[in-house]
Amino acid sequence: MKRVAELLRRIGARVVDGVWRLGFAARFFALVLLYSGQSFRRLHLTLRELWFSGVLSLLIILVSGLFVGLVLGLQGYEILQRFGSSEATGTMVALSLLRELGPVLAGLLFAARAGSAVTAEIGLMKTTxxxxxxxxxxxxxxxxxxAPRFWGGVISMPLLAALFSAMGILGGWLISVVFIGIDEGAYWSQMQAAVDFRYDVVNGVIKSFVFGVAVSLIAVFEGYDCAPTAEGVSRAITRTVVSSALTILALDFVLTSFMFRGQS
Amino acid sequence: MSRTVLDLWVGFFVAIGIAALFFLSLKVGSFGGFNNVPTYVIQAPFDNIGGLKVRAPVKSAGVVVGRVTDIRFDTEAYRAVVSLAVESRYEFPRDTIATILTSGLLGEQYVGLEPGGDVDMLKDGDAVQITQSAVVLEKLIGQFLFNRAAEPPAN
Structure with a gap:
């Protein structure tokens, strides 16, 4: 009986703690937005963060985008040629990258590459x-x-996601046109016929922007909120990566069900 | 790292990011092809629209001239009313025939417009008089089987 009461108390404490942190995070977000104007007046701070989280993430984003595109081209061709429609490989590669894989994978890579670094930096600043x-x-x-770190992440995330998608589409082109030998005209024209600017490209950019806000907010918040010890900083970094990944995937489901519900 | 070199890199990053966005919208997507072009809407009542979806293309002689913008059910005539947004630069006579066609054997369905010979043109809000429903494969097979059963055996 005592053990059950203890367990319940622990669960209750966890829940209350979670709600507490959520409220603090919301107030934190409001504060970041409030101080953004002040930080934009010294633009070089934001530019420096853009360099850290954007430019330094370029290599990993471009290389992984290329490989994802290569795999998509290979698998897409392999599956579609069973139905005699291997020309649709370009459509498949482009739609899956623009709608889902580009924003989501770029977001996950961004959280691991830049989000963790931001948390570590702010956490150590707090500790010292x-x-x-x-x-x-x-x-x-x-x-x-x-605020500069937050905006650096928010600005670079859509650009990185667009680069990821573009690189993936080039990768798909490389594998299916150059190596397998699908007709080049069919690859591009079927893609252009199926991809809509407003419906696919813009929705993908909106997605990546939302992911950028989420990942950057989680990164700066976890850093600011960490326990000021060596262990606390390492825990905060782990939490950043884990909760960013979960948030991106959950948000992706929500956004997809809003954007692509039951049409075409 | 000095300021100027950093600025150069950030500028490079933003430039190729925007270039990627342009690539996606111009080369990959069909940007501008239909979004900002002025259109007029005509209605087409069908007995059966089959699997026609909103955003399906409207074609005439194989050229995309518009898109399906709305599909609703008319409770008075018990027919499906399809709204077609046709680009303003393409005009069609009043006795145009609207047909629901399928591209390929299992492809997507689209609306085909076959112009008639009337001198008056369809205007915004007009309805197409003559329409042809989608071919429902089950009905076709049923008809085929029925005809075969009616025929006397060949030998």
């Missing part, structure tokens, strides 16, 4: 009391540290 020192000098850590 740099954030407190800034506050003492009447420099808001939100405007100086948090």
């Amino acid at each position: 009391e740099q954030l407190t020192a800034m506050d003492m000098m009447a420099v808001s850590p939100f405007a100086r540290v948090v």
Whole structure:
């Protein structure tokens, strides 16, 4: 009986703690937006973060995009030629990349590559009391540290996702046209006939923007909220990667069911 | 890392990101092909639309001239009313025939317009008078079997 009560108490504490953190995260998000104007006045801070989270993620995004495109081209051809419609390989590659794989995989890679780095940086700043020192000098850590990192992530994420999709489509072209030998005209024209700008491209960009906001917010929040110890920072980094991945996948399901419900 | 080199890299990143977006919208997607073009809407009542979907193409002589924008059920005539948004630069006579066709054996269904000989043209909000329903494969097979059963055996 005592054990059951203990278990219930622990579950209750977890739930209350979760709600507490959620409320804090919401207030944190509002603060970040509030201080964004101040941080944009010193634009070089945001530019530096754009370099860290955008430019330095280029290589991993481009290479993985290429490989995902190669695999999609190979598998798409293999499956579609059974139905005698191997010309539709381009359509399949383009639609799956633009609608789902581009934003989602770029988001996951971005969370692992840039989100974890941001959490570690802010967490260590907190641990070594740099954030407190800034506050003492009447420099808001939100405007100086948090908001530039947040916006750096939000701006670079749609660009990275677009690069991922473009690279994947080129990869699909490489495998199916250059190596397998599908007709090049069929590859591009069937793709153009099936891909709609408003419906597929814009929805993919909206998705990647939403993922960018989610991942960047989680990264800066976990860093800001971490326990100021070595162990606390490492835990915060793990939480960033895990909860970013889960959030991206869950949000993707929600967005897909809104955007692509029952049409065509 | 000095400021100028950093700016160069960020600029490079943003430029190729935007280039990728342009690539996706121009080379991969059919941007502008139909989105901003002025259209007029005509109605076409059908007995059976088969598997026609919203956004399906409207073709005449094989050229895409518009899209299906809406499909609804008319409770008075018990027919399906399909709204077709046709590009304004293509005009069709009033006695145009609208048919639901299938591209290929198992392809998507689209609306085909066969122009008639009337001198008056269809205007926004007009309805097509003559329509031909989708071919329902089950009915076709049923008819075929029925005809075979009616025939005397060959030998």
